[in-house]
Amino acid sequence: MSAEFEIAVEREFPATPEQVWQAVTAETSAWLFPSEDMTGEELVFERPTHHVNRMEGPDGWFNQLEQIIEPRPNGRSFMRWQHSGVFPGDPAEGDDQEDGIRQHTVFYLHTLAEYLEHFTGRPVVFADIPGPESSMAPDSFEVLRAALGVAADAPVGAAASAAMAGLDGAIVDYNTANFIGLRTDAALYRFFGRNAFGGPVGMTVHHFAGAAAETLAATYQEWLTGLYAA
Template identity: 40%
Template sequence: MSQESPKEFEIVREFEVDVPPEQVWDAVVNASGAYLWPMDPPEPRVGGSGPFGSTVTAWDPPHRYTNRSENTGMPTQSANQLDYTIEPRDEGRRAWVRYVHSGIFTDDWNNQYDGASKHTNFYLHTLCEYLTHFAPRPVTFAQVNGPAVSATQQALAAAAHALGLPDEAAAGTKTGVRGPGGRTLDAVVDYRNPYFLGLRTEGALIRFFGRGHWGAPLGISVHDFAPDADAEANETAWQGWLNGVFGQA
């Protein structure tokens, strides 16, 4: 890979969700494991510490929150900023959200931007699924990655086939899928495209990441809202399922 000059990027999304602004705010600053991965909440002040060594640069609950890092520790990114603006709609019964992810990619710009942009769509969709169906229930988070052979563009389709998911099962389809141990999970397909697959069960959000499009193995995250959820058991079960799909002992 040839070294490229550092270049700024900006990913902007706007959406509305049928919950009050305060509920969106709480999810963004306190419930990251419910739709992303667990992160320490930010210090509630400008200049406070934020996730992954960032600094809080805007803090106006429940309307504006920004954090920025000038040293991401990532080989292809030298600066990272996340900005949330939340406004009320319908006399505070609904919320409008503007999300801006910006920073500097130092190399492999097109591939990095494409991956970040597409992941953003899926993460924000998962945030809305959490807010609409599960908030404010506490979450138990688990994540696993497939073996190296799953780092292909065909891996997500292979996972869908192993689930018993028909090709025509688009978002909104209610279906039974074959989970770990051959157990049938009653689920709704809440998101599906060539890159990502989202399943919503009565008690969990299960997300499949076809990262082979960007040279990485397929990943799964499980956001489990059951009172007796066990992160280690979920990781063991889904890792075994993934290894079975891709022929690993």
């Protein structure tokens, strides 16, 4: 029997409702992943305040995203992001999966805020780089953390010391037990400790300075794979 979930996250953004709407509906490569990865039926499209997209599959499977956007003073906005659906895999693991989805959602919406504050409207190139199977070990995210030069207690605004292409001058914009965000003048680098949720460590790059997607993917795939080489 499938188990359903419903997660709601609320936060304020440094942008107008129209800018938030544009980012959520058309500029997802800049903070989440390309919109073609979220194809489904748009149930509500009330620009710029209410959007609902739903995907359905066999045996009652569905995945639904809803955004309710409200204006706030000084050109800011408030959004309620609601994600509901059916857990993949074993329903008995639902609590752990819900926690993982919630942590990812909070990180994604933080990345949205970073995009809106620092890069809004700029063309973006997106790369998604999965770690190898060996990065599923319990200590794998700590290996990555050491390579990035980001201590567990590093505050937002701290400098990273990663010896990695593109990360010169990177600062920490997010740092929790399972997620790290780094920002440079050209890009947002996101690191995911999915080994805590039964998967491999991974990273994404949202690049705003004209890099080639193939080059980004190849460069960082080699780096991340080499990090976990036996």
